[in-house]
Amino acid sequence: MLRLTQAPNIAIATLWADILCEAGMTASVQRQYLGAAAGHLPPDQCLPEIWLEYDEHAARARTLLNDLQNLPQRRWACRCGEMVEGGFEQCWHCGALMPLD
Incomplete structure (x- = not known):
């Protein structure tokens, strides 16, 4: 598995993971509930993360997310x-x- 990126919140993380899955890349959201620990842990470690099951999808996934973020x-x-x-x-x-x- 490969950590692709962090998302600013759980809603965006879920949207990104769903779009990657629809494009044929198995993706999941990790750390979706770690935001509750903000204040006890550094904020940048509490953001939800998008993980890919297969490393070989990384380049295509990054391109797709970049296109989505730069409409x-x-x-x-x-x-x-x-x-x-x-x-x-x-x-x-x-x-x-x-x-x-």
């Missing part, structure tokens, strides 16, 4: 007049899709 950010004006910012491709107000340039 393209956009700013576009919807035809309804709403300004949409961030990684969204659909207007939250009217549901229209981002126009293709």
Whole structure:
């Protein structure tokens, strides 16, 4: 087994592990409840960790997590007049899709 990375919280750790599993890499979350020991242990040792079952998946897993953490950010004006910012491709107000340039 290989420790891939630490996550900032249990929700993100679970999301990352699920995405890795969906991509065909066996991943698990470890230290998910160690946050309760914060104050007794150094904070950086209490974060949840993502572990891979097979070391050979490491490069692909790191690439996938990097892509997930660096989604393209956009700013576009919807035809309804709403300004949409961030990684969204659909207007939250009217549901229209981002126009293709």
